[in-house]
Amino acid sequence: MTNNNDSLSKWFSGRPRWLQIAATRLLQQSELSDKDISDLATLCQQEADRKLPQTTCSFPATAFSQGAAGILRLCSISDVEGVNALAPKKPLEFGKGNITIVYGNNGSGKSGYVRLLKHVCGARETGALHHNVYKSSSAVQRASISFEQDGIPKTHTWSGQGICDDLGSVDIFDTSFGKVFVSSDDEVSYEPPVLSFFSSLIVACEKVASTLDAEANRHQSKKPNIPADKKVTPEGIWYEAIGAKTGHQDIDKNCTFSSVDESEIQTLEQRLTEQAPTEKAKQLRKQKQHIDTLIQDSQKHLKQLSDANFRRIIAAKKKSILKKTAADTAAEKVFSGSELEGIGSDVWKELWEAARNYSVTTAYKEAEYPNVSGDSRCVLCHQTLTQEAKERLISFENFVKGEMQKIATDAAKEYETAIQTIEEIPTSETLRARVDAAGIPQEEVASQVTDFFVQLRARKELLSEIDSEEAIPDPLLSPKWIEEAGAQSKHLGELAENYDEDAKRDNREEIKKKLNSLQARKWLSEHRAAIDDEVTRLKLLKQIQEGKKLTNTKALSQKKGELAEALITDAFVQRFNAELRALGASQVKVEIVKSRVSKGRVLHKLQLRGASQSDLSDVLSEGENRIVSIAAFLADVTGKSNQAPFVFDDPISSLDQTYEEAVVQRLIELSQDKQVIVFTHRLSLLGTVRHFAEKKTIKPDVVSIRSTDWGTGEPAHIPLSQSDIKSALNTLINQRYQDAKKASDNGEFQYAEILLKSMCSDFRSLVERSIENDLLCGVVQRFQRPVHTLKLKDLAKLKAPDCDLLDSLMTKYSGFEHSQPTESPVEMPKPDELLADMNALKSWREEYAKRAV
Template sequence: MPDLLENLTKWFSERPQWLQVAATLLLGKNELTAKDVSDLAILCQQEAAGKIPKKSCSFSASAFSKGASGTLRLCSISDVEGVNALAPKKPLEFGKGNITVVYGYNGSGKSGYVRLLKHVCGARALGELHPNIYKSVSTEQKASITFELNGTKKCHHWSGKGICDDLSSVDIFDTSFGRVFVSSEDEASYEPPVLSFFSSLIEVCERVASALEAESNQHQSKKPNIPADKKITAEGIWYESISAKTKQQDVDKYCIFESKDETEIQTLQQRLAEQDPTEKAKHLKKQKQHIDILVQDAQKYLDQLSDENCRRIIGAKKKSIIKKKAADTAAEKVFSGSQLEGIGSDVWKELWEAARKYSTSTAYKELEYPFVSDGSRCVLCHQTLSLESKDRLTSFENFIKGEMQQAAIDAAKEYETATKTVGDIPNPESLKTRIDAAGIQQDEISSQVTKFFSQLQSRKDQLPGIDSEEAIPTAPQKPKWIEEINTHSKNLGDLAAKYEEDAKNDNRDQIKKKRDSLLAKKWLSEHRASIEEEISRLKVLSQIQVAKKSTNTKSLSQKKGELAEALITDAFVKRFNTELKNLGASHVKVELVKTKVSKGRVLHKLQLRGAAQNALADVLSEGESRIVSIGAFLADVTGKSSQAPFIFDDPISSLDQSYEEAVVKRLIELSHNKQIIIFTHRLSLLGTIKHFAEKKSIKPDVVSIRSADWGTGEPAPIPLSQSDIKSALNALMSQRYQGAKKANDNGEFEHVEILLKSMCSDFRIILERSIENDLLCGVVQRFQRPVHTLKLKDLPKLGETDCNFIDSLMTKYSGFEHSQPAEAPVELPNPDELLADMTALKDWREEYSKRTV
């Protein structure tokens, strides 16, 4: 063992961390709880995610040393319901000894009890446990099994399913076991502690794998199905292929959908729907032109009404006012002596200029105005100018041509020019027409445009009334709608270019593909949360799958197989050969071989030496197959350290007398240390067991069962042919005689007749048994093969009187064992007469047993 275990620590250090923890737990307890398994499943996942540090566990050879062997005894079976036809009113007791024979005729319930025990104890081949098929109403299956475990009496109440862990070590041999190792491969039931440890660890792996699978099943996909028309896009293909390895940057790439994408979808839809892309391009260009002009005008009026231009206009206005005021002052001095009002005013100046024009163009062509030569006349009244009039006209002209007057004129012209720098702003009706022509359909932008031009008009209207720069209102800022419709203008230009391209090239398939791609992207963006949830789910599942891989039992099975080769197979084969020899079957050319190791189960099979493995069942006779399977069974179960019972259901079926005796001898030998329970319908087997048990100073417990009106399995008296003569005779003389006597006293004569016939028949059998065991000293007995020649020494004590006594009783009661002639039936004795004969036999047996030769 130390040599086999010296590398166990190293071997386990190369196993997954969670498995090492599981191994350590198993060393401290026989079985892991559901919480232990759950914790191990969590640890397994954490290890798969790289979240636990690497540690190693160590093992010592003493960890797998054998503990104390326990003792187990079956005591009784009671309260059976719903199992075959079993319906016993009394418990089936197995006695106090180590070998018990349960005898019963065919159909008495033996197989029903064995099937029940197989299900309670968990035999290899359970089979199906049927209820009573002759009852129309199904009864719930249940039974109570009492047993002693390490000296403590316990009771297991079986409720139709599951096995009793305390009874799981009970081994049962029946017809089904006859096929184990012979017709198929199977594993040995005994395992050394280190292999049991590996078996438990393999079971833990399977339980952890089941826990991980259950965890995996809780993470059901909520991933929505993408519409069929979107599956064929690049986005749809990506969606269908998302996995635990899908990166966040891929999600961002495929699942972000912006307003520009929606706009592009609409654009693509429009392009696909357009029948004449050339005309559409022209229309879009016109819309763009109207937008551009509208933006240009807005910017132009914004510049014309800027604070700087307004200050320039107001400055020109102020200058004109000042200059005019200065000229008016000078004119007042010039025209102060005038007889008329308004000389020098603007109206007068207009009159003066009109007179000038008339004079130079008509009255005095090309002559300087005013013409004041001799004889000249006034161009207005045509009177000859006097000297005073000439001087007045000359002074007027000098005033008009003076610097101050000219400055006032120039300033007025400058102001007029500045005012004209602000053009005519479109009125609301004209503006609406231009907005519609530009294709601006959004009411919000349209109202912003209208409001902006209204603000410009208001500023322009206020400008003439403003006399100082300080009074200039705040200039309107460049509106946001200009940027927006500029973008729209650019989009129109781009779209027009695309329509022109569409007109040149047949690219509808390409447009449709791009549109579908954007629609798929929109769908993905709407389901982004589900996609990210699915990726998270797949990552969890991937981690669980990685964890599940570490629960694979292959390495454990291989290691167990290595250990089993020396610890199980060699010892198993040796025991099997020994059992064949003990059973007298060494000549049968069979061998037990290991076939394989599967999930820690070391499988063995019987095969013929030097022949094909599958020929065994076909070559061996039925008896040979039975004795070989018994040998394999005994070799298997005798390897156990526990003192658990063996149960045999008709083990000698198909065996000849030699094999039968060999099996009986082996069972009696095993009964020294284990409880042996044998179910049989053969009196010969019962007699053989009693014979060989007696030779070993062992008294078997014999239990009889029978079929009653209410069902099978009812405990009954032992057959008289196999019961103790003294006990049987006492039972006739006490219990049954009293019943007949009471019926006779009560005048129940028909019942009395039935009872007396039965008692006479049984007394006749007792007489036969007395001849075999007493008169002939047990030299030869029915149902037993041996002839006890040594007992011949006691025959000399037999005398004529003894023969006559037995002969008289045999003559008297033999008639009750044969059919009675109707014309002369044998008369039944009365109860007292029968009692007297039975008493006489009792007395004779006691005296004869004490008699010496």
Template sequence: MSDVLASLSEWFSERPQWLQIAAMQLLQQTELTNKDVSEITALCRQETDGKLPKTTCSFPVSAFSQGTPSTLRLYSISDVEGVNALAPKKPLEFGKGNITVVYGNNGSGKSGYVRLLKHICGARNLGVLHRNVYNSGSTVQKACISFEQDGVLKSHTWSGQDICDDLSSVGIFDTSFNKAFVSSEDVISYEPPVLSFFSSLILVCEKVARALDAEANRYQSKKPNIPTEKKVTPEGIWYESINTKTTSQDIDKYCTFDSNDEADLQTLQQRLAEQAPAEKAKQLRKQKQHIDTLVQDAQKYLEQLSNENCRRIIVAKKKSILKKTAAEIAAKRAFSSSHLEGIGSSIWKALWETARTYSGRAAYKETEYPNVSQDSRCVLCHQTLTQEGKERLVSFENFVKGEMEKAAKDAEKEYEAANQTIETLPPSGTLKAIIDAARIPQDEVASQVMEFFAQLQSRKDQLLEIDSEEAIPASVPLLKWIENAETYSKSLGELAEKYEEDAKSDNRQDIKKKLNSLHIRKWLSEHRAAIDEEVERLKLLNQIQEAKRSTNTKALSLKKGELAEVLITDAFVQRFNAELKVLGASQLKVKLVKSKVSKGRVLHKLQLLGAAQSTLVEILSEGENRIVSIAAFLADVAGKSNGAPFIFDDPISSLDQTYEEAVVQRLIELSQDRQIIVFTHRLSLLGTIKDFAEKKSIKPDVVSIRTADWGTGEPASIPLSQSDIKTALNTLINQRYQDAKKATENGDFEHAEILLRSICSDFRTLVERSIENDLLCGVVQRFQRPVHTLKLKELAKLQSIDCNLLDSLMTKYSRFEHSQPAELPVELLGPDNLLADMMALKDWREEYMKRSAPTVAG
């Protein structure tokens, strides 16, 4: 064994570090608390995340030396609720001795107590612990068990689910144990310290795994359920397959949805709903044309009324005014001797030019204007020109053809040409018609357009009134509506192209696919936060699962199996064979073999020697199966060194007298160093236990339970057939008779009659037992096999008066035990007569037991 244990240190060094720490703690304190498990779980998580500092744990093999065994004793069960039909008002107490028999008829609650104990102690094959099936109420399940451990009184309140760890070593045998060892395979419960250590460590792994599961369960998915119709899209398939490898780039790809996507979605919906795409395309083209015209006009008028053009117009205007002023000054100088006003003015100039035209086209076609030849006339008044008149006309012509006047005319023409560069702006009515035709969607934009052209018109009007560049009004800003209108125009053109494409080909399915894709992307974008959270949750769960994988008990189970090959199987088989021999069943050719190791538990099963293809159930009789299962149970639990109690539920069922006595003798032997509790409905077993216990100078505690109006399991007096005659007789005289007498005195005659009849019936039983135990000196007794021949010599003290007394009592009271004819009703004895008879029996017993038998001559 030392070689086997020596390899453990190296083996443990290869285990996860958190498990090594847990192993060291188990060696120091035997059992880990819930707080310890929580701390170890945290270490497991840290190691998985690479955050646990590396430490070295030295494994001390010497820790597995045999320790001092502990003692355990059960005292009572009380406050039982919701367990089968159990409803005791008094606690079920197990006495002060080492062997206790709990007797009760069928249906009195024995099996209910055993099932309850199995659940409290965590026995194998727990089964379902039903509530009272005849009570439809939702009673909770609970019970309180009192016990003593290593001299310390303790109690545990069981609440229907928990197991009392302090009582986990209690061995419980019932019919299910027979099925476990004889019909199938099961785990033996005795283990050497090193294997117990492995069992504890495996339990720690399981607790850590459960703690990790509990942690994982706290992170429930908040991922929204995607609509069914969206699952088949590429985006839906991606959403359904989100996992720990999903990146932020993946999420951006599938969960981004902006205003352009919304516009595309609306467009696709419109395209899909349009029944005449070609006509729709024409409408969009016209709408686009109106918008383009409006934008072009706006840009044109902006250019015409730009600061640069306005400055050019003002410059031309100033030049024209300047030249005109200079010409007028020159004219005044030239015509200063004129007799009429306005010579040289515009009106005059117009008249002069008209006269020139008339002269050249009608009066003097061949003569240059003005005609100042001899006898020439004035083309206006037709009078012959004097020399002075001729000279004046020539001076007028020279003025008109002069440079000053020509410059003034050129400047005026230049100003007029500059003014013509600003076209007439459309009136508000025309603008509104264009806006409506363009179907500009927002009223705000339409207002901006009207305000824009109004500002342009105002700028143009102001331009006619100013004479300097400094007075040019502020330029009209290039409003956002123009940029928006251009963008809108472009989108209309693109949409028109799509409608034209729709008209040429049947692409509705493609449109539907694109539309579905946009819908699901919009849905995904709305749940982006939940998707980010789900990916983080999955990553966290993956870390927890990675940690849980390190709690796998396979390596521990295999190692324990290796150790069990050396430390358990042979010793257990030897104990099993020894138990078969003690129970008188050594002729049964059975053997115990190890079948497998599961989660650190070493599983064994029984086989027939030479009949490998057949099971014990098929070959052995019912009684043989029972005795084999008892041997297996005793071999299993007797190897423990903790002195834990054994509990048996009707162990002799199906056993013959020989096996029954062998089992009882074994129980008496086991009671020498541990508590034995036997539940039974057999008076024969109770009598046999008392007989064999007496031979060992042991007095068993006998507890009786019965069915009451309120339920089963109620503690009661032990049966008269098994109780002490003296004690029972005193009870009849001092308690029950007094109750009957009091009822009579109170006038409750009906209740008194019931009590008196019950006393008469029980008194008859005591008379019968007195004949067996006292008159015949206990030579032969019912429910017991032995015949005590050595007591025959005591019969020598028997006298006829003894027989007459007991015969008279049997005759008088047998009527209360056996049926009587209806025409001969049993007349109840008076209370005084009944008391006199009971006192007579009491006095006789005391005298008879003191009487000595006469000496017989040899």
């Protein structure tokens, strides 16, 4: 890739932040899951609503970069934890040569190592890197990658995330590389990694947009229909026009409906039905007068029974008592010699005043009281007054008219006057009649009025019992019903004026409009919850629509078109065609041609050259698709200027022997300049690599891995079918035989028998390989197509004893390689017997190799 990654990183920094997050996820995994799309849709909405948390999510400058020019070599992978089932105790060494074959059976850990390298090196589609699914999950993922950069040893410790920038130039080919698919025009399209990355982003935008559409469809309107006659009111017009910008204040203004509004509705309805508005106005004013009178009387009684009035009356009472006591004391002195008791008392004073009244109005109208002249008589008993009686009456009158008595009398009158300032409190029956006349309909308010007057009456009755200010009870406060009654009085006055106005002119239409408007507001208040929900829904839909704008793919398509011009060049096309020829796929007649850019999806096409049928899915086989993908991969990566390793994961899968050999030869050719590491489970690939490497005087490094009790990925011995016969035979004699003998000496007979049986099977394979390579001089070998006819001359040294020896060994040990009937099991040779046979083969090989023709 020749694109300037700094420019690409800068371009991405100007994209919506949710798209930057999507790009980061796509760089970390091969594709976005349904959960990823759901998360991204949420982030998109949050960004549209300006609520997306500030996150650092820049486009990595090393993504799709060619890496720095220079020589890079992978050396080993060690200390692997938490990656698939990998649990090697020894490092996986890649050797010193430029081509390394990592062989292992299915399930031995090859894919685990490749996935690990993809994550560490930042491959285009890394995929998920799971823990061992058969064991309890560990929170730790780590590995140590040793490599050389321009001859300098380095080590990168990977801790489960992130990539190693120094290894960013490593190219990895597996089944996920080179997307080859059939387009809507039945044309197979290929995209290099960076363009495929943009295509994936465009797909992500479309999926997020679809998710947002689905979210919008989930929120269908539940807005109730307002009655038709209410739609023409200001409230109805507002209701029909509510939208995402409708605020709470606006909703409150149009949806608030109080008891006052309900009363006004009733009033307006009454006004419309009233046939005699003038008489109605009179009734309302009369009712208002009753309310006003009730309020005034209540306030009057409240004032009369105030603390200040109580204190004034109590003071007058105390003064009257005090002055009367003083007058009584004086009277006692005056009348101390009286023969009758009570002279000077209140009762006596009333009698005296009554006698006075009778004398001056009836008996002696012209004389002063008491009349003591001549033969005057007593006005009470009508007897003629004696001189003594006359003197007594005069003394009585002098007492009554005396200063002390006058003061006492004045004080008593003052107290009486104060008491009379408190008027009578209406009885409950009278009060009920007045409440009814005032038209107070609410039972609760009527009860408040009654209770208040009960309190007034009780307070008035307490006054006669109170002799000091300290005994005055807490004052009564103005009750709430007075305020409410005052509001009602005001309302009645206004209503009476309205009826007067109704009587003057015809304003029924105006009243109807006002009534309809109030009824519309009442309807809105009853559906307030639905209105709130609708506004919330509309705001959410607006947010979703704003989010959809952020999924527009135009900028991505344009950028992808620009990149296509830089990447899909004639040189790339030439490299692709050259790779097809090198891989022996010329007969496929596939060519790359430029195509249109439609939403960034198609940049160039793979098509059959000169074919009438364009449906490549019906033409190309699985193997042909594979070889085309390899050609596209090599055409891309060989354009780089650096010398970074190539890693291939089972590159010959689905290929026949012809393509397999072509791929192997191309890999060996690539290894002339760069390190090539191939992971495979096919022995045929291992043999083919060795064959063509030998022609180039290249010795490939072969590493074997296997599955163990503790996990996969453990380095192991090379399979006997591909290992050096001399080394393998020495291993059997010097190591494995000694292990079996030690187990037997220790009494571990069952384990010793297992080891011996395994040795017999492997020894039989070595005998078979010795026949191919030694006895028949390697003229024909398994897993290899060539027949080495020049070696036929060496067959002249072959003698009958040679055949007899090898035939006897093959016969003797074949039972350990092939299944045998249970009724005649193969007898296990003694350890010393097996050792003797192995030494016999070793001696024969040494002698046969030196034998002259």
